[in-house]
Amino acid sequence: MARLLLPLPRAPCSCFRALLASLLLVAALQLLYLGLLSAMHGRQQRLRYSRLFQAGGRPGAALGAGAQGGESQSREALTLGPGRLDPSGRYRLYRDVSRSPVSREAGDLELSLATHSSLHNLHHLPGLARRWQGPLAVAVFAGPGELSASLQLIHNLEGHCPCLRGRVTFTLVTPSGLPEKGVAPEPGGGERQGPGTQDPQVGEPPDPHPACRRALAQLRRYSLGRTNYALSAGPYPNNLLRNAARQALPSRHVLVIDVDMLPSAGLHPGFLRLLDDLTRSAESGPGADRTVYVVPALEMRHTRRLPQHKAELQQLYQVAEVQPFYAELCPRCQAPTNYSRWINLPAAATAATSTSSTGPALRVAYTREWTDPWEPFYISRTTVPPYDERFEQYGFNRISQACELHVAGYTFAVLDNAFLIHKGFKLASEFHPQKDEENRRNRILFRQFKQDLKLKYPDSPRWC
Structure with missing residues (x-):
């Protein structure tokens, strides 16, 4: 009986505790390893993105004037303030x-x-700024995790490209419900790498500043392979962005275009001279406030040098290297511009005597009444009605404003020697798969929009 009162051996219990302690130690080491791996991945991502904009090819190289390191840029993005909704x-x-x-x-x-x-399409901006010669406002759409990267990109472009300094104002737009992560996005969806623009530098003279050329070359490689409006950040709010850019500068007149288009050389000074002429002539009456000046838009094969003056454009038009904008996608959307009449207007004398600093002599060639579904590009007073921000993604976003201008009593005056050129032909086969569904959805919205105009302009004899 005495033997039954002896204590049981404790060896098994000690072994169990040692095993448990070992398992906990292994788990702690695994958590530490995962934490270190995550931090290292984040640093690699930031380094990978910052290399896109370095003046040289080595990691950690200086980013140029007006630029700082990725982490400081992320902290700076957090000091942007609350913005406005x-x-x-x-x-x-x-x-x-x-x-x-x-x-x-x-x-x-x-x-x-x-x-x-979008972030991936800003490589077009320096070329646009060089051709325009005047003040320019751009609204940049930043998706999930792109706010800091977009701010860094903007400052780096300003630092590398002198043509942007003091001439371009930027507005950042981001979905309000998406937190800023401060990490550059992986290659994926982009706003629009337009059809036919796989290499947007083709046809453009190189930027005269080597640092700008290097930054743009790296950025273009980052942008290749993206499709129209194929965004992972949700719908692209094009009309909201247009309004944001229009409101950024308090100018009296504004030309609203897409970032992958170029105006004809000297359009800015040429139009200013036209305004002076109209002011001195009898044509500047009360109706001048209700006139928008149509700039004919065309598209060109991306392998050709972009024309600067109308005389060059006419030659390319004759050999079918240039065609009206949206010639394949929607010929009716540009037909009222009357390209056959416009292209045959004389241009050689004005183009031969003009320079990029003075611009060609401009005049109003003819006026057109708006007809559905015309969606022209035009210079207007900034007092015109804003774009309807309900339209997003593809379809009916620009035409909605042109329709409202018609109902509101505006006249569409076509300029003779001014034009816009889009880099590459617009081809239906190169659009994103959701284009038709977006177009159908916006067509329904456009019907509602036209009903709203009847309430907004009850005394107007016009309709669309």
Whole structure:
């Protein structure tokens, strides 16, 4: 019986505790390893993105004037402030994030250009700024995790490309419900790498500044392979972006175009001279406030050098290297411009005597009444009605404003020696798969929009 009272051996219990402690130690080491791996991955991602904009090819090279390292840029993005919400509450806008703001003196802002872009399409901007010669506003759409990267890109472009400094103001637009992660996105969806523009540098003279050329070359490689409006960040709010860019500069007149288009050389100074002529002539009456000046839009094969003046354009048009904008996708959308009449207007004398600093002599060639489904590009006073921000993605976004201008009593005056050129032919086969569904959805919205116009302009004899 005494033997039964002896204590049981404790060896098994000690072994169990040692095994448990070992398992906990292994688990702790695994968690530490995963934490270190995650931090290292984040640093690699930031380094990978920052290499896109370095002046040299080595990691850690200086980013040029006006640029800093990726981590400091991420901290700077967090100091942007709350921004402001758009009327729908779905988007947040950060105005004037440029490091070299555009002068806002009244005399400097008779005419500005407004455009919009995603992060992956900003490589078009320096070429556009060089061709335009005047103040320019761009609204940049930043998706999930792209706010810091977009701010870094903007500052780096300003630092590398002198043509942007003091001439371009930037507005950042981002979905309001998406937190900023401060990490550059992986290659994926982009706003629009337009059809026929696989290499947007083709046809353009190289940027005269080597640092700008290197930054743009790296950025273009990052942008290759993206499809129209194929965004992972949700719908692309093109009309909201157009309005944001228009409102960024208090100019009296504005030309709103897409970032992958170029105006004819000297359009900015040429139109200013036209305004002076109209002011001195009998044509500047009360109706001048209700006139928009149509700039004919065309598209060109991406293998050709982009024409600067109409005489060059006419030659390319004759050999079918240039055609009306949307010639394949929607011929009726541009037909009222009457390209056959416009292209045969004389241009050789004005183009031969003009320079890029003065621009060709411009005049109103003829006027057209708006007819459905015309969606022209035009220079207008900034007092015209804004774009309807309910239209997003593809379809009916620009035509909605042209339709409203018609109902509101505006006249469409076609300019003779001014034009816009799109880089590459627009081809139906190169659009994203959701294009038709987006177009159908916006067509339904457009019907509602036209009914709304009847209530907004009850005394107008016009309709669309």
